[in-house]
Each structure stands twice: as C-alpha cells, then as structure tokens.
Amino acid sequence: MGRRAVFGKQVFSCWIFLFSGAAVAAGSPADLSHRGGTLRLVAAGSAGTLDPQINYSAQYIDLFANVYDGLTGFRKTTGKAGDDVVPDLAEALPVPQDGGRTWVFTLRSGVRFSNGQEVTVADVVASMRRLFRVGSPTAGAFYAAMTGADLCMKDAAHCTLEGGVVADEARHTVTFHLTQPDNEFLQKLAFTHASILPAATPDHDLGNEPAIGTGPYRIVSYDPNAGMKLERNPWFRIWSEDAQPDGYADHIDYTFGLPDESAVTAVENSQYDWMYDQTPLDRLGELGARFTGQTHVSPHPVAYFAPMNVNIPPFSNEKARQAVNYAMGRKAMVIFYGGAALARPLCDMIPSAIQGHTDACPYSRGADFAHPAPHWEAPDIERAKKLVRESGTAGQKVTVVVSNGSVDLAMGNYLRSTLEEIGYKASVRPISAGVMFPYIQNSSNHVQISLKNWAADYPSPSNFLDALLGCENFHPGSDSSINMPGFCDQSIQAIMDRAKSDVSLSAEQTLDLWREADRLVTERSPIAPVIEMNVVAVTSRRLGNFFYTNVYGLLFSKVWIQ
Incomplete structure (x- = not known):
C-alpha cells in the first residue's frame, strides 16, 4: 500500500494545478461555423x-x-x-x-x-x-x-x-x-x-x-x-x-x-473524442503533466458508497453494518480515485454539492453518535472489530461485488482487506460494468455488499436518501430495485414523505427533515458512504466547447469538432 500512497501524493500535486486551471467553456449557441x-x-x-x-x-x-x-x-x-x-x-x-x-x-x-x-x-x-x-x-x-x-x-x-x-x-x-x-x-x-x-x-x-x-x-x-x-x-x-x-x-x-x-x-491521440469510463489511477499524473488542455475536472453531485444487504447475513445485523462504517478507510479510497483534488471522504448520505449535507461524522476514530467528529479523520478499526464480535458474525464469508474497472477493483480489494482485518473471510467478485448495476439490485443474486457510484438524478437530498433507501424502491427479485440494501424503516420513511409533500414547510424546514432522515439512516447503516468526487473527463484535441452541466454531465449536443 505504500507505493500507492506515494503515487497518490504525486498525483495530488499534479491535479491541484489542473483543477485550478480547468475552465468550462460556455460557447456561442448561435455559432454555426462549428x-x-x-x-x-x-x-x-x-x-x-x-x-x-x-x-x-x-x-x-x-x-x-x-x-x-x-x-x-x-x-x-x-x-x-x-x-x-x-x-x-x-x-x-x-x-x-x-x-x-x-x-x-x-x-x-x-x-x-x-x-x-x-x-x-x-x-x-x-x-x-x-x-x-x-x-x-x-x-x-x-x-x-x-x-x-x-x-x-x-x-x-x-x-x-x-x-x-x-x-x-x-x-x-x-x-x-x-x-x-x-x-x-x-x-x-x-x-x-x-x-x-x-x-x-x-x-x-x-x-x-x-x-x-x-x-x-x-x-x-x-x-x-x-x-x-x-x-x-x-x-x-x-x-x-x-x-x-x-x-x-x-x-x-x-x-x-x-x-x-x-x-x-486513444483519446489522448484523438482517435476518440471522449471516454465514458473513469480514468485509471496510474494515468492521472500523466494527464496532469502532459495533457492539461485535454483534461477537465468538474464538480458533480456524485458519491461512492457500499450498500449492505440488510436481509441476509452478516449485514442483517446492524452492528455488523456499523462495523463496516467505522472501518471504512475513506482516505485510502480518496487516493485510489486520484487524490484530494478529485475526491473527499464522505460520512453521510448527502454529498456536499447537495443542500442538507453535514460534515459531522459519528464513524470517525474516537467518535460516536453522541459525540460525532466535526469531519471524518480516520477509521476506527478496534471499534469495528468489537462490533463484529458483538454481532456474532465474526468468521463469516463475505463477497464484495464490484465493477471490473481499475478504480473499482482497487477500491474493492482494499475493502476486502478491511473486512478481513475486522474479522470476516472476504473475497472480491468483479463484474462487467454493463451488467453490474442490475445484478447488485436483484435480491435473488444474494449480494452481501458492493461498491457503487451514484449521481443525483436532480439536485435534492431525496435522490440519495429516498431513492436509494425508500421502502417503495425495494422490489425483491427485480433488476430494477434501486434500494439495493433492501432497507425499509417506516419511521424514517414518514420523515422523508413529509419532506417531499408538506407544502406548508419553508425550504429550511424541509432541509431539516432531510437532515433528520440522514442522521437516522446513518445510524441504521444500510449503506457505508465512502467518498464524494469531482468528475474527470479526458477529451481529444479535436473537441471544442467542453460543456459540462450538473445534471447531464458532458452535453454532447453542445460540443463541436474542430
């Protein structure tokens, strides 16, 4: 892990420069010359x-x-x-x-x-x-x-x-x-x-x-x-x-x-104009040093998290789920994604780009729900081991399902090591990115824990709380069950339903309800938040008018070929 940490520091220095200089062009919609x-x-x-x-x-x-x-x-x-x-x-x-x-x-x-x-x-x-x-x-x-x-x-x-x-x-x-x-x-x-x-x-x-x-x-x-x-x-x-x-x-x-x-x-050489997949960690330094004009870093309401199946062992036990949250090495995950210029530790279900986010973290070393840390600082492995023992799940087999991209594989292997460290017999199962998401949604596949990134459908806390954990979004045996943990808490659902429907509330009162739902969900731990990210886009020398929106990402209709 030392070599990765050293490389992460090198990447960090390159991307600080790149992030400060990456501008998003607006372009002229009336310019037909392109x-x-x-x-x-x-x-x-x-x-x-x-x-x-x-x-x-x-x-x-x-x-x-x-x-x-x-x-x-x-x-x-x-x-x-x-x-x-x-x-x-x-x-x-x-x-x-x-x-x-x-x-x-x-x-x-x-x-x-x-x-x-x-x-x-x-x-x-x-x-x-x-x-x-x-x-x-x-x-x-x-x-x-x-x-x-x-x-x-x-x-x-x-x-x-x-x-x-x-x-x-x-x-x-x-x-x-x-x-x-x-x-x-x-x-x-x-x-x-x-x-x-x-x-x-x-x-x-x-x-x-x-x-x-x-x-x-x-x-x-x-x-x-x-x-x-x-x-x-x-x-x-x-x-x-x-x-x-x-x-x-x-x-x-x-x-x-x-x-x-x-x-x-291929994109660096302008054989293609844009790639969908995440840029591998070992290429970030190269992009930051040699291809700054073709690399764009954009803020986006997107996060990585680890959904845990609350209906099958070992994560049917709340203490086992809390143990994963305490043990999660969020700083290491930041490094795997490319360094502090590209990602930040995330301890609650609402990313900072969405109103309602809080930095307070009960799952940091030395913290708890009565005394949360002002922000995530370090994992608490000893507390996690203790919770695993108390849950009676120590020694059980756990398979981490991840996408087969290089970043996801690195994160998945690190999570496997963490699960081993706190008392489980863990393994990783990589799956093609095209089928991984429907696979982890379907409860018939008995996925215990996985790693998934999630972008907001629109800018609201509901996209991360109600969408991912709402009772109405768990459909057993379906590939379209976005409540991947199979979590349903009627008291939390009532709070979310009021936030969605009570037109008498002020905007701040509505946000307070989402914060309360977030606090309760964090304690129940059906999901372990991992990191929130900026999005890195690599484009060809031919592509002009790089046009990135918060909702749609790179808007293909607005870019042109030079």
Missing part, C-alpha cells in the same frame, strides 16, 4: 437496454438527454443555473393548484418526433402510463403520487392512471392529479424516465431497439457488443434553447469494448 463532423465516443462496454424509461445508467441517461424530452427539463447550461427546471415540451411551468395536488400543462404545438409524427397530449398520457407498465425503476419513487398509481403498482399490466393523467385535446392540455402534494414534481417530470414517447411505443422493455424521440439526435443503430450510432433528427427544430439546444456534430459514433487504459491513450 456545425458538422462526427463526435466519437468510447466506453469499455455498453450499458444495457435502450429503453429511456427503464435504463438507469449514467452512461445512457446522459446520452438520452440529447435524444428525448419531457414536459419539463433542466436548463442546459453550465454552473448552478443548470439546476433550474424549465419548460420543455410544455409551453410553461404551471402554477400548482389545489394545494399542490393539481398541475395543468399546455403542450407546445408543432413539435415532432424523429419519424415526423407530431407530439400530442395522447402521447403524454400513454408515456406516463407506460412508466408503470414497463416497471420503470423510478415509477414508485418518483411518480407514485399520481392518482391511480397505487393500482398500477399492484397490477402494472392493466395500468390506466385513470383520473391521474387527463388529456384535453381541444385545449392541448394535460392535467396531473396527485393524491398528495409533491414538492419535487417538476424535477421528476424532467428526469429521463418521464420522456415523452409516441403512444404506440410497445409496453415492454425495448432492449436493443431505440425508442423514437424529439431531441436533436436519433439512434439509428445499436449493437451492445460493438457500438451505437446517432445522427441528426431531421424533424428537430429549436423550441427552447434552454431546454433542448440544437447539436453541432452531424453524427455521434459510440464504440464499446475498449478497456479504460487503452481508451485513455
């Missing part, structure tokens, strides 16, 4: 289904932002303004009625799908209904407040959302009726799973077949073993530069199958 060419993307693997209402991988969600639209969207701009919700396929953001239970949207006229078909209110109703019929992983978490959603959750095949989503063709309006107010309803409609698709879209997972969208690009071919091709949507016309700007590149080619080490070299 229009044309082919944007070339590369990743180690594909990310599963092309169905925009099912896929929950950052790899494709960020891509889908250039292909699909919802009634609302996030402003496609850099900086904090990118957190703002703006009208997309809707003409304007509605004022909620009936105490937040009724929302009336007027659909824009003249917007067409990539097949030339005009978008209608019937498409909106069918798309909302389809969320439940196809078992979208966020159907319960995001959209369960719609009238009729409870019946849809019980019997998806016969879902109608009757009374919940009502179209008025004459007025070109769609009215949503909620059973209770939802303070984040506009944000949820802006998420990719609420994309508006043609009403005739089949009510099953589309798999390798692309859905028809309204954005500036359309997917024209897909081979999950080789790659994907996109081209301009011939029917796209700008209706809102904020919601959906036009694209610069004529074509986007996405190649799969290149390992991260090879991908870095």
Whole structure:
C-alpha cells in the first residue's frame, strides 16, 4: 500500500494545478461555423437496454438527454443555473393548484418526433402510463403520487392512471392529479424516465431497439457488443434553447469494448473524442503533466458508497453494518480515485454539492453518535472489530461485488482487506460494468455488499436518501430495485414523505427533515458512504466547447469538432 500512497501524493500535486486551471467553456449557441463532423465516443462496454424509461445508467441517461424530452427539463447550461427546471415540451411551468395536488400543462404545438409524427397530449398520457407498465425503476419513487398509481403498482399490466393523467385535446392540455402534494414534481417530470414517447411505443422493455424521440439526435443503430450510432433528427427544430439546444456534430459514433487504459491513450491521440469510463489511477499524473488542455475536472453531485444487504447475513445485523462504517478507510479510497483534488471522504448520505449535507461524522476514530467528529479523520478499526464480535458474525464469508474497472477493483480489494482485518473471510467478485448495476439490485443474486457510484438524478437530498433507501424502491427479485440494501424503516420513511409533500414547510424546514432522515439512516447503516468526487473527463484535441452541466454531465449536443 505504500507505493500507492506515494503515487497518490504525486498525483495530488499534479491535479491541484489542473483543477485550478480547468475552465468550462460556455460557447456561442448561435455559432454555426462549428456545425458538422462526427463526435466519437468510447466506453469499455455498453450499458444495457435502450429503453429511456427503464435504463438507469449514467452512461445512457446522459446520452438520452440529447435524444428525448419531457414536459419539463433542466436548463442546459453550465454552473448552478443548470439546476433550474424549465419548460420543455410544455409551453410553461404551471402554477400548482389545489394545494399542490393539481398541475395543468399546455403542450407546445408543432413539435415532432424523429419519424415526423407530431407530439400530442395522447402521447403524454400513454408515456406516463407506460412508466408503470414497463416497471420503470423510478415509477414508485418518483411518480407514485399520481392518482391511480397505487393500482398500477399492484397490477402494472392493466395500468390506466385513470383520473391521474387527463388529456384535453381541444385545449392541448394535460392535467396531473396527485393524491398528495409533491414538492419535487417538476424535477421528476424532467428526469429521463418521464420522456415523452409516441403512444404506440410497445409496453415492454425495448432492449436493443431505440425508442423514437424529439431531441436533436436519433439512434439509428445499436449493437451492445460493438457500438451505437446517432445522427441528426431531421424533424428537430429549436423550441427552447434552454431546454433542448440544437447539436453541432452531424453524427455521434459510440464504440464499446475498449478497456479504460487503452481508451485513455486513444483519446489522448484523438482517435476518440471522449471516454465514458473513469480514468485509471496510474494515468492521472500523466494527464496532469502532459495533457492539461485535454483534461477537465468538474464538480458533480456524485458519491461512492457500499450498500449492505440488510436481509441476509452478516449485514442483517446492524452492528455488523456499523462495523463496516467505522472501518471504512475513506482516505485510502480518496487516493485510489486520484487524490484530494478529485475526491473527499464522505460520512453521510448527502454529498456536499447537495443542500442538507453535514460534515459531522459519528464513524470517525474516537467518535460516536453522541459525540460525532466535526469531519471524518480516520477509521476506527478496534471499534469495528468489537462490533463484529458483538454481532456474532465474526468468521463469516463475505463477497464484495464490484465493477471490473481499475478504480473499482482497487477500491474493492482494499475493502476486502478491511473486512478481513475486522474479522470476516472476504473475497472480491468483479463484474462487467454493463451488467453490474442490475445484478447488485436483484435480491435473488444474494449480494452481501458492493461498491457503487451514484449521481443525483436532480439536485435534492431525496435522490440519495429516498431513492436509494425508500421502502417503495425495494422490489425483491427485480433488476430494477434501486434500494439495493433492501432497507425499509417506516419511521424514517414518514420523515422523508413529509419532506417531499408538506407544502406548508419553508425550504429550511424541509432541509431539516432531510437532515433528520440522514442522521437516522446513518445510524441504521444500510449503506457505508465512502467518498464524494469531482468528475474527470479526458477529451481529444479535436473537441471544442467542453460543456459540462450538473445534471447531464458532458452535453454532447453542445460540443463541436474542430
């Protein structure tokens, strides 16, 4: 471990310089001189289904932002303004009625799908209904407040959302009726799973077949073993530069199958323009020293954490889960990710980029819940060993499931060593990045503990607390069960539900509820927070107007090829 620590210090010095100088260009949306060419993307693997209402991988969600639209969207701009919700396929953001239970949207006229078909209110109703019929992983978490959603959750095949989503063709309006107010309803409609698709879209997972969208690009071919091709949507016309700007590149080619080490070299040499996968640790110093103009460091609400299955041994025991939190070597994990310029220890479930975060840490050496440390300082191995003995789980076998990328493997092996040190017989099981996420979601696979990174769907504590640990998001035996620990605490759920629905609360009172839920979740320990990160993007010399948003990452439509 000493060589890694020394290298981490070298990387740190390089990246301090790089981070201070990495600027995000805004570009001119009206500059047509950069229009044309082919944007070339590369990743180690594909990310599963092309169905925009099912896929929950950052790899494709960020891509889908250039292909699909919802009634609302996030402003496609850099900086904090990118957190703002703006009208997309809707003409304007509605004022909620009936105490937040009724929302009336007027659909824009003249917007067409990539097949030339005009978008209608019937498409909106069918798309909302389809969320439940196809078992979208966020159907319960995001959209369960719609009238009729409870019946849809019980019997998806016969879902109608009757009374919940009502179209008025004459007025070109769609009215949503909620059973209770939802303070984040506009944000949820802006998420990719609420994309508006043609009403005739089949009510099953589309798999390798692309859905028809309204954005500036359309997917024209897909081979999950080789790659994907996109081209301009011939029917796209700008209706809102904020919601959906036009694209610069004529074509986007996405190649799969290149390992991260090879991908870095290929992008450095401008054979590709951008790589999806994390930059391997042993390449960061090289980038910071020789390729500063091609390397970009961007803040992002994203974190690594270790979900623990609360329903099977050893982590069905709360003391065993707390032991992992006390033993977690967060500083070492920071080094594995690239050093203190790129990552920071995280001790609660809300990253610092999201309001509601606290630095106080009960899982630092010498701290506890009565006397938390002001911030995480060091693991407490002795306390962790004691908790393992008290839990009666010492000596049990534990398998850590990780993605097979170099950073995740390094973290996974370190976690395995930590588990061995505190009393378990541990091993690591690496899985291809394309299948790892659905695998660890499915309780039938009996995953005990894993390592996963998680980016906010939109900037709210609910994305890290309710999404990952809400009772409604645990679906036994399903690949779409984002509550990976299988955790459900009704008293904590009640606090989160109030934070989501009580329109009488001030913004600060709502944040206080999220902080309370965070404190209680931290004590129950279904997840061990690890680190929060900045995102490192390596681009080719050809790529201009690097355009990174808080929600969508690198916005492919806004970059150009020089």
